[in-house]
Amino acid sequence: MINIYKxxxxxxxxxxxxxxxGCWINLxxxxxxEIKSVSEKLGIEPDYLKDPLDPEEKxxxxxxxxxxxxxxxxxxxxxxxxxxxxxxxxxxxxxxxxYFITVCLKENPIINDFANNRVKGFxxxxxxxxxxxxxxxxxxxxxxxxxxxxxxxxxxxxxLHKSMKNQELxxxxxxxKSLVYFTTSLRSNEIVMEKMLRGKFLKMYPEDxxxxxxxxxxxxxxxxxxxxxxxxxxxxxDAFASVISNNLNIVMKFLTSVTIVLSIPTMVAAFFGMNxxxxxxxxxxxxxxxxxxxxxxxxxVTVSLVKRKLF
Numbered sequence: 001m002i003n004i005y006k007x008x009x010x011x012x013x014x015x016x017x018x019x020x021x022g023c024w025i026n027l028x029x030x031x032x033x034e035i036k037s038v039s040e041k042l043g044i045e046p047d048y049l050k051d052p053l054d055p056e057e058k059x060x061x062x063x064x065x066x067x068x069x070x071x072x073x074x075x076x077x078x079x080x081x082x083x084x085x086x087x088x089x090x091x092x093x094x095x096x097x098x099y100f101i102t103v104c105l106k107e108n109p110i111i112n113d114f115a116n117n118r119v120k121g122f123x124x125x126x127x128x129x130x131x132x133x134x135x136x137x138x139x140x141x142x143x144x145x146x147x148x149x150x151x152x153x154x155x156x157x158x159x160l161h162k163s164m165k166n167q168e169l170x171x172x173x174x175x176x177k178s179l180v181y182f183t184t185s186l187r188s189n190e191i192v193m194e195k196m197l198r199g200k201f202l203k204m205y206p207e208d209x210x211x212x213x214x215x216x217x218x219x220x221x222x223x224x225x226x227x228x229x230x231x232x233x234x235x236x237x238d239a240f241a242s243v244i245s246n247n248l249n250i251v252m253k254f255l256t257s258v259t260i261v262l263s264i265p266t267m268v269a270a271f272f273g274m275n276x277x278x279x280x281x282x283x284x285x286x287x288x289x290x291x292x293x294x295x296x297x298x299x300x301v302t303v304s305l306v307k308r309k310l311f
Contacts, residue, residue, distance in 0.1 A: 001028045002038070005115065007124045013117040022125035025101045026115060029053070042095045052091025052103040059089070059188035061195055068094040068201060070131065072192060073185030074138050075145050076108055082171060083152040085145055085178040087185040092134065094127050102134075110137050128202045132211040135193060139218035142186060146225045149175050153233060160240050169244075172237050179230040186223045193219060257305045261298055268294045 004016040006023040016023060019041055027034065027049065039046045048069050051057055061070045073087040090110070091103035102111060113119055119133060153175060160168045193216050196202060197209075204212065272290050283289070 002034050005124055021098045024124040027103045028107055029105050042099055044095055048093050049103050052089045053105055055088055057089045059192045061192050061201060063201060066096045072189050074110055075142050082174055083148055084174045087181045092131055100127050100130055110141055128208050132208055136211055136215040139215050139222055142222040150229055176233050179226050183226045186219060190219050257310050261302055264298045265294045
């Protein structure tokens with residue numbers, strides 16, 4: 001899918017049918033024909049548009065023949081019910097300071113906010129400002145998703161106190177995987193932003209530098225939060241796995257004690273059921289004596305197990 005947007009000097013935002021200088025070209029999971037069409041019209045290598053479509057592509061920044069390519073990992077929600085997240089590359093291409101292209105595999109709220117003109121101070125022809133606004137928006141989305149992961153962790157913790165089932169542990173494992181993806185991507189993004197700040201890839205004005213510094217600060221904060229939440233989650237999983245194992249041992253100990261107590265009447269009945277001369281043979285109260293003997297032995301064994309805290 002390809003969409004072309006352009007804003008004028010007063011901030012009016014419109015969608016175009018054809019390419020124009022100062023426009024923003026948004027490619028979402030484009031076809032080979034769309035990639036070929038855009039690359040031929042703008043005179044750029046098709047690889048600039050194909051690389052961000054690789055889910056395993058790493059964050060990087062490079063400039064060649066007047067074309068700037070920036071690839072940044074962005075967070076995406078893969079399963080709303082389980083609050084599972086992943087990261088995918090977002091490509092930003094600046095062609096001779098005339099055209100701005102974004103390339104991504106999936107629709108995402110970050111691009112949608114710009115496409116729906118919900119970002120203040122957004123102009124398609126201000127390429128540097130657009131890139132920095134995207135970076136800041138990406139960092140804030142990481143923080144927002146991290147807070148959702150933390151809230152989901154608290155909910156699962158409450159469920160674990162009640163159910164102690166493997167289902168909750170699997171849910172925690174999915175959240176831990178999301179945090180690992182976030183941490184890896186955030187660190188890669190940090191390297192790219194540091195290069196942009198130190199290098200001469202973009203011409204920045206004082207206001208642009210402020211936005212860049214804010215984006216870096218937000219990204220660092222997201223890294224710290226992801227690291228903290230990951231440690232908390234890992235410790236919680238270990239603790240509850242131990243609790244579940246301990247509960248299983250308690251149940252098995254109780255069942256073993258019950259089995260021992262119940263085996264006593266069976267043993268006594270088997271003993272007195274032998275077809276030989278035994279105590280109380282021929283006594284009219286023999287059945288009562290045997291029942292009392294069985295109850296007494298069972299009671300003694302039960303008291304012994306209780307004292308040893310095995311019951």
